[in-house]
Amino acid sequence: MTRLLATSDLHVGYPENRDIVEGLRPESDDDWLIVAGDVAERSTQIEWAMRRLTERFAKVIWSPGNHELWTTKDDPLTARGEERYRWLVDLCRRLGVVTPEDPYPVWEGPGGPVRVAPLFLLYDYTFRVDGVHTKEAALARAYETGVVCTDEYFLHPDPHPNLETWCAARVAATERRLAECDPEVPLVLINHWPLVREPTRILRYPDFAIWCGTERTADWHTRFNTAVAVYGHLHIPRSTVYDGIPFEEVSLGYPREWKVRQNPPRVPRVILPTRSAERRAGGWLRRRQPG
Numbered sequence: 383m384t385r386l387l388a389t390s391d392l393h394v395g396y397p398e399n400r401d402i403v404e405g406l407r408p409e410s411d412d413d414w415l416i417v418a419g420d421v422a423e424r425s426t427q428i429e430w431a432m433r434r435l436t437e438r439f440a441k442v443i444w445s446p447g448n449h450e451l452w453t454t455k456d457d458p459l460t461a462r463g464e465e466r467y468r469w470l471v472d473l474c475r476r477l478g479v480v481t482p483e484d485p486y487p488v489w490e491g492p493g494g495p496v497r498v499a500p501l502f503l504l505y506d507y508t509f510r511v512d513g514v515h516t517k518e519a520a521l522a523r524a525y526e527t528g529v530v531c532t533d534e535y536f537l538h539p540d541p542h543p544n545l546e547t548w549c550a551a552r553v554a555a556t557e558r559r560l561a562e563c564d565p566e567v568p569l570v571l572i573n574h575w576p577l578v579r580e581p582t583r584i585l586r587y588p589d590f591a592i593w594c595g596t597e598r599t600a601d602w603h604t605r606f607n608t609a610v611a612v613y614g615h616l617h618i619p620r621s622t623v624y625d626g627i628p629f630e631e632v633s634l635g636y637p638r639e640w641k642v643r644q645n646p647p648r649v650p651r652v653i654l655p656t657r658s659a660e661r662r663a664g665g666w667l668r669r670r671q672p673g
Contacts, residue, residue, distance in 0.1 A: 387650040390418035390614025391633035398637040415439040419447025419574030425459035445500040447574035452536035463540030493654030501573040504549035509591040531593040568609035
């Protein structure tokens with residue numbers, strides 16, 4: 383059976399993860415694969431992984447994560463911020479990968495039709511712990527507790543003055559695009575960071591949540607006709623439901639994380655067909671029928 387599949391946080395700089403990617407194969411020549419960010423940090427590793435995946439899957443859809451956007455001293459690509467993102471988009475396009483800058487393709491396979499929408503939204507430090515009301519206070523608390531995301535050193539917002547501004551611009555542009563989509567076709571919303579705050583509430587270190595999304599997207603899964611939302615970043619692969627909408631975290635994560643779990647990592651995860659997504663899509667369409 384043809385399937386819409388998803389994975390994220392492949393981190394192929396680790397040999398064990400690289401081996402997993404090397405072994406990925408579709409079950410059908412028509413399988414699509416969503417890659418929801420954090421393929422790797424180095425541009426050469428990102429290119430290797432995306433090339434491998436495009437050679438095997440009928441279509442690959444990519445949303446960037448924070449690690450792809452890092453500018454590190456050992457990467458031959460020295461571009462920062464927006465320039466780095468545009469370089470990655472150009473790389474993906476050369477390989478035939480769908481990016482957040484391209485038309486959203488429609489999956490017509492089992493569980494469809496659905497419009498597969500890769501998003502790039504970043505974060506703006508609004509996922510704060512209770513009682514912390516400003517970015518400055520949240521960052522101070524994180525530094526005090528020693529829970530600081532490496533983004534603070536390697537993810538640059540250039541030419542934007544800060545990440546909040548870049549995030550706001552991405553959210554506004556993406557919101558306009560989603561509003562222009564045919565509402566009769568349900569969406570698969572793909573973003574590296576979760577669209578809602580709820581998944582971060584189980585983090586071992588709650589202060590890390592400020593690097594995990596934006597409150598600006600809190601109602602997108604209900605405001606837009608969403609069949610399923612796909613994300614990564616937290617390295618807590620699981621299936622949840624918020625306001626009746628399925629959310630799938632599809633991350634692989636670091637070897638030190640997945641090796642200690644009782645079951646082997648599920649890479650990739652099946653997004654469609656699933657009963658919940660089919661019920662959601664079919665039920666919404668029935669309500670929209672005239673008469």
